[in-house]
Amino acid sequence: MYVMKALLSRKLSALGLFIISVIILAxxxxxxxTPYPPELQLFEGLTLEGAPLPPNSQFWLGTDLLGRDLFSRLVYGAQTSLIIGVIANGTALFIGTLVGIVAGFYRGVIGAFLMRFTDLMMAFPALLLAIVLAAIFTPSLWIVAMVIAMVNWVQVARVIYSETxxxxxxxxxxxxxxxxxxxFRILFKHIAPHLIYSTIVFGTLGISTTVLLEATLSFLGVGVQPPTPSWGNIIFENQxxxxxxxxxxxxxxxxxxxxxxxxxxxxDALREILDPTMKGKH
Known part of the structure; x- marks a missing residue:
């Protein structure tokens, strides 16, 4: 309750909450x-020359190159972005936290192996690695989510390792x-509770990174495949x-x-609110 009040008391974080709430609600x-199914192609959605229609009373945001209602596809595209954002980021957060806390607590051979593997993963450009993985597997919503999770957990692991x-x-x-x-008692009763705030902040900030990466993959044609609407593949189709x-x-x-x-x-607001060393700096 305190955290929510603190977020609402700040203009920028309140704006962020409003934007997120509107998109989630939609x-x-x-x-x-939505007035039409997102994959429905309408003959009246194109001009006589076969071009998309601009926004009008029937199609609020116009139509795309196949005569589909753009408003409907954008709203359903929000579903895709949020599902991938939550699943991919949640999975990355779980893997990164598990690797970081185990490596940081046990150290020795186990810690060295886990962190060298993390360093190896960090050496690959995230976007390039995601493109390669997405190209290997048949792209779908769930595959894209797992691919993004596999390239995003390393940053979490590094930070959790240092804190542990x-x-x-x-x-x-x-x-x-x-x-x-x-x-077991030390890990889960004394160390893990101190890492909750870091994971909350990472979980929030990571969703934005995940959304951008999903849109990039879809724009490049190796993300969510049509006719499933995604903001990235909508741009790709209509560029x-x-x-x-x-x-x-x-x-x-x-x-x-x-x-x-x-x-x-x-x-950003959560990081300032939950980190006592940053209080009074906003």
Whole structure:
């Protein structure tokens, strides 16, 4: 409750919450607020020359190159971005936290192996690695989510590892060891609770990165495949009409930027609120 009040008291984080809430609400209510199914091609959705229609009373945001209602595809595209954002980021957060906490607590051979593997993964450009993985597997919503998770966990692992190493040297942990506490008890009762705030911040900020990466993969043709709507593949499909029908590219681009901005604003505010060393700096 305190965190929510603190977020609402800040103008930028309140704006971020508003943007996120609007997009989530639209995605949830998609079947009821969209006038057409997102994959439905309409003959009246094209001009006599076969070009997309501009925004009008029947098609609120116009149509795409196949005569599909752009508003419907954008709203359902929000579903795709949010599903991938939550699943991919949640999976990356779980893997990164598990690797970081195990490596930081046990160290030695186990820690060295896990962190060298993390360094190896970090050596590959994330986008290039994601493109390679997406090209190997048949692209689908779930495959794209897993591919993004596999390239995004390394940053989480690095930060959690550093925090775990620092916590493991604290006096209260040394005291627990001297009292004969098990590793399980130390890990989950004394170390893990101190990492909750970091994972919350990473979870919020990571969604914006995930949304941008999904849009990039879809734009390059190795992400979510049509006819499933995605903001990235909407831009990819309609890029040839950028000069004559710019709304086909501008509107999904605006959706991507808005969602990423919303989560970044909230994530930055959470970092200031939950990190005591940053209080009073905003």
């Amino acid at each position: 995605a949830i209510l998609a079947p009821w607020i 190493v620092s916590l493991a040297e604290r006096d209260f942990i040394v005291a627990e060891r001297s009292l004969g506490a098990s590793n 040839t009409y950028f000069a004559t029908a710019p709304w086909l590219v501008f509107l999904p681009g605006l959706g991507i930027v808005s969602l990423a901005l919303g989560f970044n604003l909230v994530g």
